[in-house]
Amino acid sequence: MKALVISTWGNSRAWERVTYRPDDHLKDALEDVLEQEVTSCNVLKLFKKENTRKVVLLPISLLDEKANDLKEAEDKIKETVVTSNENDDCRKDLKEILNSSEVKIVLGSGTFLSNKVIKKFEVPFNTVLSDLYLKLYESLKEEYKRAEEELEVILDITHGVNYYPVSSRAILEKLLAVMSHRGKSRLYVASSDPFVRGRGGSVKETMNLEYHLIEKKAFPKNAFLTLAIDIEFKNVVKGKSEINDELEELKKIKKYIGLLSVPSLLAWSYLKYVLENNNAIKKAENLLLRISKELEKFSIEDDKFKFSVEFNPKSVFDLIALIEVGEALKDLKGEKNCDFFAVEFDDLNASNNKYKDLMEDVSKRLWEKEFNDLKLTIRSYERVKEEARSALEELKNIDDLRNLAVSEEKLREKVEKESTERLKCKLEELRKYIMDGWLPYSFLRVGSEVSGGGESIRKKLQEEALWWAVWALRVNRDDCSADEATVRNFVAHAGLEMNVTFVKNDKVAYYLPSLECIIEKLT
Numbered sequence: 001m002k003a004l005v006i007s008t009w010g011n012s013r014a015w016e017r018v019t020y021r022p023d024d025h026l027k028d029a030l031e032d033v034l035e036q037e038v039t040s041c042n043v044l045k046l047f048k049k050e051n052t053r054k055v056v057l058l059p060i061s062l063l064d065e066k067a068n069d070l071k072e073a074e075d076k077i078k079e080t081v082v083t084s085n086e087n088d089d090c091r092k093d094l095k096e097i098l099n100s101s102e103v104k105i106v107l108g109s110g111t112f113l114s115n116k117v118i119k120k121f122e123v124p125f126n127t128v129l130s131d132l133y134l135k136l137y138e139s140l141k142e143e144y145k146r147a148e149e150e151l152e153v154i155l156d157i158t159h160g161v162n163y164y165p166v167s168s169r170a171i172l173e174k175l176l177a178v179m180s181h182r183g184k185s186r187l188y189v190a191s192s193d194p195f196v197r198g199r200g201g202s203v204k205e206t207m208n209l210e211y212h213l214i215e216k217k218a219f220p221k222n223a224f225l226t227l228a229i230d231i232e233f234k235n236v237v238k239g240k241s242e243i244n245d246e247l248e249e250l251k252k253i254k255k256y257i258g259l260l261s262v263p264s265l266l267a268w269s270y271l272k273y274v275l276e277n278n279n280a281i282k283k284a285e286n287l288l289l290r291i292s293k294e295l296e297k298f299s300i301e302d303d304k305f306k307f308s309v310e311f312n313p314k315s316v317f318d319l320i321a322l323i324e325v326g327e328a329l330k331d332l333k334g335e336k337n338c339d340f341f342a343v344e345f346d347d348l349n350a351s352n353n354k355y356k357d358l359m360e361d362v363s364k365r366l367w368e369k370e371f372n373d374l375k376l377t378i379r380s381y382e383r384v385k386e387e388a389r390s391a392l393e394e395l396k397n398i399d400d401l402r403n404l405a406v407s408e409e410k411l412r413e414k415v416e417k418e419s420t421e422r423l424k425c426k427l428e429e430l431r432k433y434i435m436d437g438w439l440p441y442s443f444l445r446v447g448s449e450v451s452g453g454g455e456s457i458r459k460k461l462q463e464e465a466l467w468w469a470v471w472a473l474r475v476n477r478d479d480c481s482a483d484e485a486t487v488r489n490f491v492a493h494a495g496l497e498m499n500v501t502f503v504k505n506d507k508v509a510y511y512l513p514s515l516e517c518i519i520e521k522l523t
Contacts, residue, residue, distance in 0.1 A: 003033045003152040004143040005047050006055045006136070007101075008160030008168055011062060011114070012094060013084045015041040015159070018207040020192055022046065025213040029188065030154070041090035043158045043192050043211055044097050053146075054101035055139050057132075057164060059108040060123075060305065064115045070296040074105045102139070107131040107295065107307060110162065118300060123307040126238075128163075130311035131295050132171050134288065137320055140175055144182050151176075151185035158192045158211075169215075176219045178227045178321050181328035181358065189215040222358040228325050231257050231318045236291065238310040243294070246287055247315070250322070253280050257325065258522030261362065265348050265355060266508055269334035270341045270515065272326070281326035284319045291316065328358070342509035 021037040022030070033051045040046075044054055058077050067073035082094045109123040144151060155172060157165035169189055176185050193209040233251045235244045259271040275281055291311065298307045332351060334343040352359075 002146065002148060003030065003047075003052050003154055004055065004139065005033075005044065005052050005154045005156060006057065006139065006168065006172070007044055007156040007158075008057045008164040009081070010059065010159055010161030010164075011084065012041070012081050012090075012159075015085055015090060015094075016087065016195070016207075017041045017089055017093070018195070018209050020046050020209050020211050022211045023213065026188075026190060026211060029213060029216060030152070033152075033154075040093045041085065041087070042093055042097055043156060044101070045093060046211060047154075049100060053143065054097070056098065056101045056103050057106050057135070057160075057168065058103060059161070059164065060105055061108045061110065061112050061115070061121050063305065064117050066117075066300055070105060070298075074103065077105060078103060104135045104139075106135055106164070108162070108164075117303065118305050119303045121305040123305070124238075124310035125163075126313055127295070127307060127309065127311045129167060129171070129313035130291070130316045132164075132167055133175070133313055133316045133320065134292055134295070136168065136171055137175055140172075140179060144179065147183065147185075149184075151183060152188070153185060154188045154190055156190050157214075158190070173217070174227065174317060175320070178317075178324050180219045181222050181324065184221050185219045187215075187217045187219070188213060220357075222361045225260055225358070225361055228321045228328075229257060229260050231321050232314070233318055234312060234315050236287070236312055236315040236319075238312065241309075243287060243290055246283070246290075249278075250280055250283055250287075253278050255519055255522070257322075258519065260325070261522060262518070265332065265351055265359070266334075266341075266343055266510060267515075267518075268329055268355075269332040269343050269348070270510060272329040272332045273334050273336065273341065275322075275326055275329075281323055284322045284326075288316070288319050288323070336512070337509075339512050340509040341512055341515065342507040345506050345508055348508060 017039055018041070019037055019039045020043050022034045026034060033048055035046050035048060038045045044056075047054065058074075058081065060073065060077075062077045062080055063073050064080065065076060067076055078098055081098065082091050085091055085094065107123050107128045109121050109125055109128055111120050113119060140151075140153070143153070153172065153176065155165075155169055157169075160168075169187075172187055176187055179185075190211060190213055192211045195207070195209075231254060233247060233254050235241075236247055237243050253274055256271050256274045259267045262268075294309060295307075295311075298305060300306070331354065332343075333347045334341055336342075
């Protein structure tokens with residue numbers, strides 16, 4: 001196991017050496033990345049070097065002298081972290097940790113009277129959050145490249161101060177969710193026991209602190225849909241700005257994001273085409289880079305650190321979400337041809353396994369109520385069938401004609417109430433698919449072996465649609481067959497209506513005017 005450890009720090013002046021030991025929960029969860037115990041003034045030494053990548057977040061409020069740029073400020077802050085502690089062993093600990101970690105300076109806001117030169121940091125809090133989004137996103141992107149199976153992220157808040165621990169935790173949760181198409185991940189939040197100081201203010205010599213697992217949260221693959229669909233593209237900067245002007249070019253593709261809520265790989269291929277045709281992902285990446293550069297600009301006047309521009313953290317996150325949508329759909333293919341958008345059937349079919357979890361996630365979200373209603377109906381059918389069987393057994397043992405009449409009436413009421421035989425016709429097949437884990441409206445998962453050209457493909461698509469058309473009939477119709485109109489109605493709700501698609505030369509295609517109508521309804 002390898003892990004990314006993100007640690008929020010404050011002022012190190014009062015830190016003292018203690019012995020840290022992980023509690024049993026941490027040992028069970030992170031045995032491969034933790035030492036049995038360590039004596040240090042900072043808990044990060046508890047993590048094994050060979051199995052972890054460490055990122056230290058240092059607040060700008062640790063800057064207490066003039067600096068011309070962020071790189072100079074970082075150097076001065078790192079030096080301050082080490083030299084402000086008077087204990088030589090602590091200094092060695094801190095220097096070793098900083099040298100083996102990635103250090104990120106994060107913006108902050110507030111008044112710090114313990115500082116001698118720069119006491120006030122005037123930074124809009126929304127800008128602080130925007131800066132955290134970008135710094136943490138950079139770290140996660142890099143970590144996904146080296147992750148083996150699951151991404152393990154540990155947020156250490158032992159030494160964090162003010163709003164950094166809670167803000168970092170909230171931001172990491174959103175980022176891991178929107179990046180979950182890349183793979184499964186887990187977030188651990190950990191912190192040690194607090195220091196216990198004697199009357200003189202020093203830590204007791206025999207101090208042993210347990211390092212605790214506070215929270216553990218799993219992010220299954222493909223949990224990003226809800227967050228990605230919620231892209232708004234509101235102004236990134238408060239007031240007038242060239243960045244806002246550049247964002248205007250992205251707003252025209254906002255309505256197409258709704259195609260993520262349609263469980264159709266053909267629809268998603270078209271979304272990818274729109275994003276590429278508008279160069280949307282590159283524009284979003286350039287905007288994030290522009291924002292990152294802007295966040296490095298500041299001024300120091302007298303005892304004040306000033307950053308006047310207010311960024312909107314939700315808009316920063318929207319740009320990140322858009323980039324992740326492009327990343328999630330990067331392998332889909334398709335091309336526009338006159339009034340049609342066509343996808344090679346083999347390409348579509350090859351994508352089914354990769355997007356299987358994502359498709360099922362869409363279906364689950366879209367049809368959760370209907371799916372639950374179906375399960376309740378099946379349970380009701382089983383119950384009525386069992387009650388009818390019991391009533392029939394009862395009849396066999398009754399000789400009294402009066403009781404027989406009562407029992408016959410009881411049986412007729414039960415059977416007529418639910419129309420058992422009619423239910424059986426419609427639900428037996430559906431129950432089989434439910435037991436196999438299939439969900440409604442993910443019907444594009446066709447078999448890998450398709451031969452016979454376009455007509456064969458069309459037939460295969462129609463057959464799969466017919467399977468699910470039983471669902472559209474519900475339980476209030478006597479006829480168990482699925483007519484063409486029902487199938488078309490069903491497939492229209494799935495975003496792939498047969499009278500607006502065609503299959504020719506091994507291609508499946510949308511008729512674009514009809515697809516635009518679907519998109520308008522989504523917005």
